[in-house]
Amino acid sequence: SAVISQKPSRDICQRGTSLTIQCQVDSQVTMMFWYRQQPGQSLTLIATANQGSEATYESGFVIDKFPISRPNLTFSTLTVSNMSPEDSSIYLCSVEAYRGRGYTFGSGTRLTVV
Amino acid sequence: ELKVEQNPLFLSMQEGKNYTIYCNYSTTSDRLYWYRQDPGKSLESLFVLLSNGAVKQEGRLMASLDTKARLSTLHITAAVHDLSATYFCAVALPRMETSGSRLTFGEGTQLTVNP
Numbered sequence: 001s002a003v004i005s006q007k008p009s010r011d012i013c014q015r016g017t018s019l020t021i022q023c024q025v026d027s028q029v030t031m032m033f034w035y036r037q038q039p040g041q042s043l044t045l046i047a048t049a050n051q052g053s054e055a056t057y058e059s060g061f062v063i064d065k066f067p068i069s070r071p072n073l074t075f076s077t078l079t080v081s082n083m084s085p086e087d088s089s090i091y092l093c094s095v096e097a098y099r100g101r102g103y104t105f106g107s108g109t110r111l112t113v114v
Numbered sequence: 115e116l117k118v119e120q121n122p123l124f125l126s127m128q129e130g131k132n133y134t135i136y137c138n139y140s141t142t143s144d145r146l147y148w149y150r151q152d153p154g155k156s157l158e159s160l161f162v163l164l165s166n167g168a169v170k171q172e173g174r175l176m177a178s179l180d181t182k183a184r185l186s187t188l189h190i191t192a193a194v195h196d197l198s199a200t201y202f203c204a205v206a207l208p209r210m211e212t213s214g215s216r217l218t219f220g221e222g223t224q225l226t227v228n229p
Contacts, residue, residue: 001159033216042202043157043219092156096215102147102162103204103217110154 001097002027006106013083013113020079021109023093028073030096033103034066037090046091049076083113116141118205120220128228130192135223137186137203145206146186147217148177150199157202161188193227200224 003026013019023032031050035043046066047055055068069077080087093106117140127133137146145164149157161170163179163186170177174197176189186203204217 031215042221043204043217045216045218048216094217102159104159105149105157108156 001102002029002095002104004093004095004104004106006093006109008109009107010110011112013111015084015113017083018079018081019083019111020077021091021093022077023075023106025074025095030073032070032076033094034068034076034078035092035094035105037092037108039089043092046078080111083111085113087111088113116143116205116207116218118203118218118220120201120203120223122223123221124224124226126226126228127190127193129194132192133190135188135190135201135203135225137188137205137220139184139186139203139205139218141205141207142181142184143205143207144179144181145215146179147204147206148186148188149202149204151202151222152199160201190225195227195229198225198227 005024007022011019031048033048034046036046037043045058046061047057047068049055049068049070051070051073065081067079091109094103097104119138121136147162148160150160151157161177166181168179174191179186200222202222203220206215206217
């Protein structure tokens, strides 16, 4: 199955700043998914990134706050913009291993906003 | 909107005992996944269940899927301390052209196995 390298693994950021998270996959994938996991909570899908088109955002998430890039079939970035303490979460990227056979997750980025 | 409910949310059990975690979901789907998450770590895939009646076993864990009842179970046999973690089920919505096949996660079951 695919191997995902996600970075940074953690960061502490000042409110009002932005952080860009990167995910690199060792094989070409059509879709990449970005999730947020707030402290003690489950995972919530932020958006789906399809190479060559704009990301599709879930209800409650907007492009201005979470811009996503998908320049090729192995790489994607998620930016958390104008951060506030409420953005403190773990952010994970994910890909479908191969059709219908499960999803692989990156190691996650633990973000703390102070 | 797809809803996925797990119960129990917290489970404290003794080593050697058996228990079952339940995952109910609200919309038709024939793809369900179980994951394990250790504190501070990412998700580790445990089981992929792709059809009604699917049963998978790995060590002390066994997962099953009943698509008609929209129910999956994760059964723990003779629990050991190493199984302490949070377990998530996730259900895949039908594949869409622009957004692929999205996962909706249950709330998670925090399992603690005591000596």
